[in-house]
Amino acid sequence: MVWEKDPLVQKVCELYDQISSLESLKPSKDVNMLFTQLVLTCMPPSPIDVTKLCKRIQEIRFKLIRLCGEAEGLLESHFSTILGSYENPLHHLNIFPYYSNYLKLSLLEFDILKKHCSDYVPIKVAFVGSGPLPLTSIVLASFHLTTTSFHNYDIDPSANSKALQLVSSDPDLSERMFFHTTDIMDVTYALKDYDVVFLAALVGMDKDAKVRVIDHLAKYMAPGAVLMLRSAHGARAFLYPVVDPCDLTGFEVLSVFHPTDEVINSVVIARKVPTTKHTVENPKLPNKCSDIDMFSPLLNHVNLIEELDIEDQLS
Numbered sequence: 001m002v003w004e005k006d007p008l009v010q011k012v013c014e015l016y017d018q019i020s021s022l023e024s025l026k027p028s029k030d031v032n033m034l035f036t037q038l039v040l041t042c043m044p045p046s047p048i049d050v051t052k053l054c055k056r057i058q059e060i061r062f063k064l065i066r067l068c069g070e071a072e073g074l075l076e077s078h079f080s081t082i083l084g085s086y087e088n089p090l091h092h093l094n095i096f097p098y099y100s101n102y103l104k105l106s107l108l109e110f111d112i113l114k115k116h117c118s119d120y121v122p123i124k125v126a127f128v129g130s131g132p133l134p135l136t137s138i139v140l141a142s143f144h145l146t147t148t149s150f151h152n153y154d155i156d157p158s159a160n161s162k163a164l165q166l167v168s169s170d171p172d173l174s175e176r177m178f179f180h181t182t183d184i185m186d187v188t189y190a191l192k193d194y195d196v197v198f199l200a201a202l203v204g205m206d207k208d209a210k211v212r213v214i215d216h217l218a219k220y221m222a223p224g225a226v227l228m229l230r231s232a233h234g235a236r237a238f239l240y241p242v243v244d245p246c247d248l249t250g251f252e253v254l255s256v257f258h259p260t261d262e263v264i265n266s267v268v269i270a271r272k273v274p275t276t277k278h279t280v281e282n283p284k285l286p287n288k289c290s291d292i293d294m295f296s297p298l299l300n301h302v303n304l305i306e307e308l309d310i311e312d313q314l315s
């Protein structure tokens with residue numbers, strides 16, 4: 001189908017023109033109004049396949065994803081600064097306008113994780129691209145994985161110092177949340193200690209960059225460890241990069257879930273396969289997620305069905 005004439009695509013291009021003309025993407029009435037319009041335009045289920053867009057609109061999409069990422073970072077930084085001024089920041093998270101979205105997204109990710117690691121609670125989780133307001137780690141640690149330690153990686157030192165400020169006064173999370181300031185591409189053997197690695201939607205802003213990060217994680221994560229990724233589907237792919245199962249070399253894709261409500265990101269869960277050219281010598285098996293016999297006929301049978309489901313979903 002030729003998407004250029006599609007009214008939704010036309011609306012996205014109009015909004016791009018206005019957003020790209022803004023002086024600043026810091027939270028303001030105009031910025032909030034334009035991004036709210038953009039999200040409301042892209043949210044409804046849509047048959048749009050962004051791989052079929054013409055070159056001009058592909059370029060608009062790539063620039064728009066970057067603008068959305070910049071605005072999201074500025075929004076999170078803005079509210080993290082306000083929250084950091086409270087005595088107990090974690091008691092006031094609901095001042096963040098998208099807090100309920102994170103509650104729903106984190107519950108969705110926890111439910112999907114539980115389904116594929118049903119007999120085991122992860123001991124160590126890494127969140128890559130945690131940002132100045134690491135709500136996924138905070139929500140998971142507070143409500144779902146209440147004994148798990150969370151290692152948050154962010155390339156931006158100011159993001160980590162703001163994030164640390166939010167949890168340092170909490171007796172529980174201050175003991176279970178850790179922050180590492182580094183490019184994830186520079187983290188190697190430490191990655192093999194994590195039972196689960198979450199990859200933020202905004203780490204790897206285009207396909208090539210995303211695949212480079214995924215290949216790096218495939219090289220150093222422990223066999224059997226779980227990778228949770230955020231992707232996008234339909235018109236939501238104008239807001240975030242898309243992760244396709246074929247991008248996940250070195251992993252076995254367990255499921256892909258496309259929400260249709262106000263949770264914008266699709267969720268992809270995959271498990272590091274035990275034998276891959278990427279495997280680093282003598283990898284330490286993280287824990288029970290890898291104790292599952294990766295090649296037991298039953299498991300393969302179940303996985304095959306789920307992968308077939310994936311094929312159905314994606315066809």
Ligand SMILES: C[S@@+](CC[C@H](N)C(=O)[O-])C[C@H]1O[C@@H](n2cnc3c(N)ncnc32)[C@H](O)[C@@H]1O
Pocket residue numbers: 072073076128129130131132136153154155156159182183184185199200201202203204230
């Ligand atoms: C603003 S946060 C938003 C996270 C968002 N809530 C999500 O789930 O995608 C994204 C963070 O990723 C960080 N980031 C981007 N590339 C990175 C990399 N290669 N290594 C570590 N952090 C990175 C940015 O500094 C930014 O703070």
